[in-house]
Structure formats: structure tokens, C-alpha cells
Amino acid sequence: MLDRLRDIVQEVNAARDLQTALRVIVTRVREAMNTQVCSVYLLDNDINCHVLMASEGLRQESVGHVSLQLDEGLVGLVARHAEPVNLEEAQSHPAYHYLSETGEEEFCSFLGVPIIHHRKVLGVLVVQHKEKRSFDNGEEAFLITLSAQLAGVIAAAEASGAIQGVSPSGQRRADTSFAGISGATGVAIGQAVVVFPHADLNLVPTRTVTDINAELHDFARALNQVRTDIRQLSATIGDQIRPEEKDLFEVYLRMLDDDALGREVSELIQQGNWAQGALAEVALDHVKAFEQMKDPYLRERATDIKDLCSRVLSCLQESDNDKPREYPDETVLVGEELAPSMLMEVPREKLVGLISVKGSGNSHVAILARTMGIPTVMGALDLPYRRLDGRQVIVDGYSGTVYGNPSEQMRTRYLDVIKEEEELVRGLEGIINQPCVTLDGHQVSLWVNTGLMSDVVRSLDHGAEGIGLFRTEVPFLLAERFPSEQEQAAIYREQLQAFAPKKVTMRTLDIGGDKALPYFPIEEANPFLGWRGIRVTLDHPEIFIAQARAMIRASEGLDNLQIMLPMVSNLQEVTGSIQIIKRALRELQEEGLDVSMPPIGVMIELPAAVYLTRAMCQMVDFVSVGSNDLTQYMLAVDRNNPRVADLYTSFHPAVLHALKHVVDAAHAEGKPVSICGEMAGDPASALLLVAMGFDILSMNASTLLKVKAVIRSVTLADAQTLLKDVMNLSDPQSIRASIDMALYNAGVERLLRSSRTS
CATH class of the missing domain: 3.20.20.60 (Phosphoenolpyruvate-binding domains)
Structure with a gap:
């Protein structure tokens, strides 16, 4: 079961969005547990319901359309108590609620486990079976373990949708909030600028561009630079290595060919993505694909791809560093882990707020932020910060909350808070x-x-x-x-x-x-x-x-x-x-x-x-x-x-x-x-x-x-x-x-x- 568990987690991690991840879960879990139904219900806070988001075994037309009130049915029971419910005959349970749209009346046995992330129940993972069947302790433990491992992936996918203004069930939403910790008091409204370390594919943010030709040119130049470096390295050490090892250099060059990785990256750039983000997306997709392969030799090639694309990314970043960085007038600096040097790169008159995914209200950068009087939120673990670049955000340094896609009403409310704070400060000048x-x-x-x-x-x-x-x-x-x-x-x-x-x-x-x-x-x-x-x-x-x-x-x-x-x-x-x-x-x-x-x-x-x-x-x-x-x-x-x-x-x-x-x-x-x-x-x-x-x-x-x-x-x-x-x-x-x-x-x-x- 451990191998199956690992395979499912890897495959879900490789999914590009929430729906893909959920489809993988229900398909693979049903196979692994040899049962007839696997479904995922997620809590949608916008409508206060558990929504059937994916199912293998129930009627497909009910997916995305059927929902249960918070305390309704066995799903509500699992969520309310945040513990598994394992029933040989579900219909006889007093909490059972029949949903005619799903066609579940023919399924007798029920096992539901909560999906919990940071003490919050995100939803419920359910398996069902036609015949009376008591899911044994091993099966229950498998589902609990899987649920715990997938909770973070589901939370991250939900958050990515929320930052785009969409709830799990597809409802339009505004004023999406992400909880963190207050680092420095005050309120800031501004444009997010995501900063990230050098040559790390995992941390490159999503960013759109208008000058597509310039991005294609930069990418082509970076590719050529890495190709040249590989050829020079091959020529320098070629006599010192075995022929089969030298052949690897040719493999690397073919990976960078315009008909391989190079083509995929260029296609994403032509859709409006910046070169670094396009490269990171393609590279990580290939890395995940190779990591899931059964063959050990092929699995090890994931490291080669990562190393190769990191070299290209490094070249891209070096050329990008030659261009002067322009910061918006109201910059909110965002990063996985902000460092004092990152703050210093932004002109002080333009820096209005800080958001750090890691760290707490008493970490060093938070103390520095308080010294500088910059509203700051730390420890926003669930924030999909890589998708924030260029978006307007509100930093509430009093409550430690970040708001994505704020509505005009929320903007007005927080502008009033800023005005009130300025008046308070002016009122204290007399002492x-x-x-x-x-x-x-x-x-x-x-x-x-x-x-x-x-x-x-x-x-x-x-x-x-x-x-x-x-x-x-x-x-x-x-x-x-x-x-x-x-x-x-x-x-x-x-x-x-x-x-x-x-x-x-x-x-x-x-x-x-x-x-x-x-x-x-x-x-x-x-x-x-x-x-x-x-x-x-x-x-x-x-x-x-x-x-x-x-x-x-x-x-x-x-x-x-x-x-x-x-x-x-x-x-x-x-x-x-x-x-x-x-x-x-x-x-x-x-x-x-x-x-x-x-x-x-x-x-x-x-x-x-x-x-x-x-x-x-x-x-x-x-x-x-x-x-x-x-x-x-x-x-x-x-x-x-x-x-x-x-x-x-x-x-x-x-x-x-x-x-x-x-x-x-x-x-x-x-x-x-x-x-x-x-x-x-x-x-x-x-x-x-x-x-x-x-x-x-x-x-x-x-x-x-x-x-x-x-x-x-x-x-x-x-x-x-x-x-x-x-x-x-x-x-x-x-x-x-x-x-x-x-x-x-x-x-x-x-x-x-x-x-x-x-």
C-alpha cells in the first residue's frame, strides 16, 4: 500500500489545477481500494456548503452541481466531528441523507474521512460500495494517511483559484483573504511585486508580459549560452570520461533543441508568459513526469532536467539583472522568505507593504519592518504568492491578513483605516x-x-x-x-x-x-x-x-x-x-x-x-x-x-x-x-x-x-x-x-x- 500511496501523492502533486488533482484522486483511490465509488466533497465558504467536486462511480452530471449543507448527511457528520465515519450499511444511519441526483442509492457501504489542513476541515474524501462491506482498519488507515498528505495540495490548489477570484465550486468571489501573522502594524494597499532567490525553478512567480518578442529573444540567447557552455565542457573533459558519459552531453543538447524543451517554452511565452516563468513551468512538469517513472535510470534523469533548466534560468536572470528594475509607486513586496537586502532594493518612498510566506511576527525582517514603519504580514503559509505578481493586494498588518482581488467596497473601507491612522499620528505630534x-x-x-x-x-x-x-x-x-x-x-x-x-x-x-x-x-x-x-x-x-x-x-x-x-x-x-x-x-x-x-x-x-x-x-x-x-x-x-x-x-x-x-x-x-x-x-x-x-x-x-x-x-x-x-x-x-x-x-x-x- 505504501507504494500506491506514494504514486498517488506524486501524481496529484504533478496536477496543474484543482480539478485535475481531484480527478486523479478519485480515479486512483477507487482502483487502490478496489471499491466502486470514490468522491471528494469540498467546503465552499461562499455558499456554506459541501460541494461534490469529483467522483468516480456516481453520476458525472451531478459533479459540481450537488451540495450538502454544513451539517447535512454523513459528509456533514464527518466534517463536523473531524473524524472518520465507517459504516457497513449507510442507509440505516440517522444522519444518512439521500441525494437522488448522484445515483448513490445503490451503494450500501460508506467510509468518509476528513481532509484537514492547519486544523481546518477543507472537505471529505468518501469511498462507497454496493455490497455490505466493512472497510477494515488497514483500508481506513490508508484513506486517512492519503487524506492527510493530500490536504496541503488541495489547499494550495484552492488558494490558487481563490486568488483568481473563483471559489471551489466556480462561484465568482472577491475579497479573498489569507491568514498570516502581524509583522508590523498598519494597512497598505498596493501592487504586489514578487521577489525570489536566484536560479530556483520552484520559486519563479507567474508574470504576464506585453513585449513577447523581447522575451523570446532573451530566452533564445539564454539557450544558446547554455548550449555553448555544454559544448565547451564536453570538449574540455571529453578525454577524461567514458564514451557513454560523453554521450550525455549530446542528450542535454537535444533536450534544449527547438523541437524539445525550447519549443514548449517558446509556446508559453507566445501566450503572454514571461520567459523565466514559462521555463519554470515546462521544466517542473518534465521533472515531475520523470520522478514518477518506475525505471530508476529514467527517474534519475529528472535531476538532469532540473540542472539543465536551472542553468538556462540563471542565464535569463543574469541578463534580466542588467535591466534596471522598475517598481510601482505603491509596491507591496512579496516573497517566500523576505530578507533585509530585498527591502533595501526598493526605493523607500515606493515601498508600502511586505508579505512573507515564511517567518513570524518576531523574525528579523519583521523587526526591521517595524523599525521602518512598513505594514507587514508574515507566515502567510497558504498564500499562492507566485500568482500575486502585478495584482492589487491589501496588507492588514493589524490582523495579519492579506486580501487578494479586493472589491471597491473593501478598498474604500481600508482607505478609511489608513486615513484614521494618519489622523491619530498627527494628533500625537503635540506630545x-x-x-x-x-x-x-x-x-x-x-x-x-x-x-x-x-x-x-x-x-x-x-x-x-x-x-x-x-x-x-x-x-x-x-x-x-x-x-x-x-x-x-x-x-x-x-x-x-x-x-x-x-x-x-x-x-x-x-x-x-x-x-x-x-x-x-x-x-x-x-x-x-x-x-x-x-x-x-x-x-x-x-x-x-x-x-x-x-x-x-x-x-x-x-x-x-x-x-x-x-x-x-x-x-x-x-x-x-x-x-x-x-x-x-x-x-x-x-x-x-x-x-x-x-x-x-x-x-x-x-x-x-x-x-x-x-x-x-x-x-x-x-x-x-x-x-x-x-x-x-x-x-x-x-x-x-x-x-x-x-x-x-x-x-x-x-x-x-x-x-x-x-x-x-x-x-x-x-x-x-x-x-x-x-x-x-x-x-x-x-x-x-x-x-x-x-x-x-x-x-x-x-x-x-x-x-x-x-x-x-x-x-x-x-x-x-x-x-x-x-x-x-x-x-x-x-x-x-x-x-x-x-x-x-x-x-x-x-x-x-x-x-x-x-
Whole structure:
């Protein structure tokens, strides 16, 4: 059965559309299970019915026309309980519902299993038989296993239709929504521009073109280039390989012939497809066909085709890179996994929104998006993003939703939301130069997190009192090699000068986890528990000392530098880091620079560091909590994994108790404590953080005025009463509800939408 299962899954995966996939399923499953009927019912949310979408054994004229209400019949029973129903005599079951159009009255036995994707029941897979027949455990398990494997394929095919404005049963639809995770708040309406990695056939988006001749010309040139490369390779190594291996080069050349792959690609281009997309579609069709072949030799040829077409794609992309990329005025950047470098390629004034299929609301690109104030949706796993290019989309960064083919009514509604947000921001401008002080006189310092020079300008405009976190890895991520000491010093000097005499806290290089340098790859099975942060730089003191020297050099004459150490888990790491920083200082002083030892601090991001806070405070000048990673490690939830994103919350009681412990331990040693994670920029979280006693809240500039408005609207006494109440609660939802009510009572409910991202 395993071989049959694998064959069916491969064949369904190769289908080009939903209907083809469903026809393959019903035909092959009926054969595999030696039964007389196999049918697929899919839920159509537009009409709230389960629609018979494909069948082998029932009347074909009923397919696409027969539907059942959500709770109707045995199909409804399977869907409602999300579990199999196996009946020897279906007609005797009280839930049985007779459908005369299908001709199913002659079939007695029934086995239905749910098709479930991401906890949602998409539909029901059914087999039926004329004679009384009890489908055995093995058959039921086979159908359940098959259903589970095919759920993703069906969901993807449904989503592709939805983005074209068509429901599973063929109904026209608008305002198609795809759920993700909020990466950065706000709303964006714009044109989708799909970006993708180099030479990956699987990720090339669908795109239409008007200049067909230009695409044909580019494709012909790429083909000729690869043919030339193959001939040269054959000539170079021809004497070193066996004759039969040399014959493979001729096979490759014939594959690229105008009567083979070349012709198929050209035909698709002539239909209006761009060359890269046409090549990817043809190549992947052939790869799938060869992968399904029984003969091992022929099956291995799939790799040859993929390699060959990847070479052609690479040539196409190289020629495409020579042309300047034009971005629409309102660009929504879309990709399977967006990287910071991709954001930098779009002119800032044109970039209005971001959509990333992978990643979560606390992945690095989301943090960067919040810094830049760009509405972002992460983890939109079901989004058929390759079909989005050139389409108008709406990015709802508040709810984490992407809308394809939006109606005019929806556009108008979201334009009103954008206008309301702009009015709110303008209304807060009056408090820019006012102190951040509670109604009963308790003052809190609001600092900012930065990574780019553009962040600094925005931060000063919003009244920031200092930089609580300068992410020094951002310049490293945007470079093609490790920046030199002089290059780093120039970048750091800009930040320090712009904020002088206000303090600037520079975190030493924090790579690893979800922040990989392209020129310094770190391959690990579990990167978040591996080689990252201070562990990397202590193992590479040449990198650490160059950065420490650059920081201290940049501070000459300004004296507003603070250095912070990330991912510290033990006291030895603190000792080793301080020794390297002291060595850098001593070397610079010996070179004649007038510099002094900057304050040193540690980031509390790990549970181990939480319980070492007091001991660390005896060695350093300040501590700062990184709430993003602390939440991740406290809850054992990968913050980049959208499948468990609903488990990631800083309002978890364990996280709140850990934060309070850090504040109490730091203050017991007389050391200031700040927080620079995303909690600090959430107006709801700010109430609790102030009550806990955090001296500094450091956040993205875009949220600073909202946090200030909340703090200025409450008393410290009320915030402390709220903290006392929520510390006795046992679940994040109750805690969140209590905070929302406090904000409502304080008269700042207009800020609630902006705080829904936590």
C-alpha cells in the first residue's frame, strides 16, 4: 500500500489545477481500494456548503452541481466531528441523507474521512460500495494517511483559484483573504511585486508580459549560452570520461533543441508568459513526469532536467539583472522568505507593504519592518504568492491578513483605516516634546531601537531620549563581506553623532538563529539553540575585537557609547567579553586616541540569564531585557514558525514573572534596567513594564508616541494595581483582556488597534 500511496501523492502533486488533482484522486483511490465509488466533497465558504467536486462511480452530471449543507448527511457528520465515519450499511444511519441526483442509492457501504489542513476541515474524501462491506482498519488507515498528505495540495490548489477570484465550486468571489501573522502594524494597499532567490525553478512567480518578442529573444540567447557552455565542457573533459558519459552531453543538447524543451517554452511565452516563468513551468512538469517513472535510470534523469533548466534560468536572470528594475509607486513586496537586502532594493518612498510566506511576527525582517514603519504580514503559509505578481493586494498588518482581488467596497473601507491612522499620528505630534510622565509624576525614559541611519532621523523627530538598541548586524547583513574596522567605525560614528549627547547602546554582533550572513553561513539542525550571539564572537575574537575597536574609535570626543552583549548564558561569557573590550580600549589609547571605557551591559534573553541577573549586575553597568528571545526560550516556541505562532505571547504568566524577577534583581544591585524587545513598543505591555519598574523602554520610533500617550494617561498607582491583578491570572487571554479594559478606562481605546500585535 505504501507504494500506491506514494504514486498517488506524486501524481496529484504533478496536477496543474484543482480539478485535475481531484480527478486523479478519485480515479486512483477507487482502483487502490478496489471499491466502486470514490468522491471528494469540498467546503465552499461562499455558499456554506459541501460541494461534490469529483467522483468516480456516481453520476458525472451531478459533479459540481450537488451540495450538502454544513451539517447535512454523513459528509456533514464527518466534517463536523473531524473524524472518520465507517459504516457497513449507510442507509440505516440517522444522519444518512439521500441525494437522488448522484445515483448513490445503490451503494450500501460508506467510509468518509476528513481532509484537514492547519486544523481546518477543507472537505471529505468518501469511498462507497454496493455490497455490505466493512472497510477494515488497514483500508481506513490508508484513506486517512492519503487524506492527510493530500490536504496541503488541495489547499494550495484552492488558494490558487481563490486568488483568481473563483471559489471551489466556480462561484465568482472577491475579497479573498489569507491568514498570516502581524509583522508590523498598519494597512497598505498596493501592487504586489514578487521577489525570489536566484536560479530556483520552484520559486519563479507567474508574470504576464506585453513585449513577447523581447522575451523570446532573451530566452533564445539564454539557450544558446547554455548550449555553448555544454559544448565547451564536453570538449574540455571529453578525454577524461567514458564514451557513454560523453554521450550525455549530446542528450542535454537535444533536450534544449527547438523541437524539445525550447519549443514548449517558446509556446508559453507566445501566450503572454514571461520567459523565466514559462521555463519554470515546462521544466517542473518534465521533472515531475520523470520522478514518477518506475525505471530508476529514467527517474534519475529528472535531476538532469532540473540542472539543465536551472542553468538556462540563471542565464535569463543574469541578463534580466542588467535591466534596471522598475517598481510601482505603491509596491507591496512579496516573497517566500523576505530578507533585509530585498527591502533595501526598493526605493523607500515606493515601498508600502511586505508579505512573507515564511517567518513570524518576531523574525528579523519583521523587526526591521517595524523599525521602518512598513505594514507587514508574515507566515502567510497558504498564500499562492507566485500568482500575486502585478495584482492589487491589501496588507492588514493589524490582523495579519492579506486580501487578494479586493472589491471597491473593501478598498474604500481600508482607505478609511489608513486615513484614521494618519489622523491619530498627527494628533500625537503635540506630545513629542513633552516628558513621558504618569499622571502622578513617575517619569519613564523612552528610547528607540535602530539599525539604519534613516531610523535615527525618524527617532529624533519622535522625541526619542536615547538609543536602547543599535542592531550592529544590520550593516553586516547588507554587506557582501565582513565590514572593516574603518567601515564599521564610520557607520557607528553617524549614529553616535546624530544622538549626542544622548546615550547610544550598541549591541555586539548578533548573528545566528534567523540572522544568517550570506558570506558566513552557519548550518545547524537547531540554530536557535546553537552557535549565535556572543558565542560566535567569543569563538572569533578577531571579529569581536575589530568591532569593539570600531565602536570605541567612533565614540572619541562624544562619550555617549554603551556596549551591550547578546545571548549571554553564563558569567564566563561576560568576563571574556569585557577582557576583549578592555584590550580594544588599551590598543586605541596606545595609538593616541582620547577614548575611555564605555559602560558595558548584558542582554537578558535566556532563562539562565534571568536567574543570574543579580550576579551579572555585579560585573556590568546595566542590563536590558530582550523580550522577543526571552519569550521564545521561556515558552519553547520558535518565534519564526507560523504554525506555533498562536503559542507565542509575551503575556504568558511565566514571561511576566521572569520580567519582574529581572527588574527586582537589577535594582537590588543598584543597576538600571531597560527592555528593548517588541513588548516595549506595545501600548498595552507598556502599562505592565512601567508598573514592574523598568527604567527605560526602548522601541521602534513608529510606536514611541503611542506608548508615551498611554503612559501619560495613567497613574503609576493604577498601573501597579493592574500588575498585581494580572500576576494572579493564569492565562494570557485573561491578562490581555484586563489590560485592554484598563486602556479603555484610561480613555486611550483608540490605541488598542495598534497594540493587537502582541
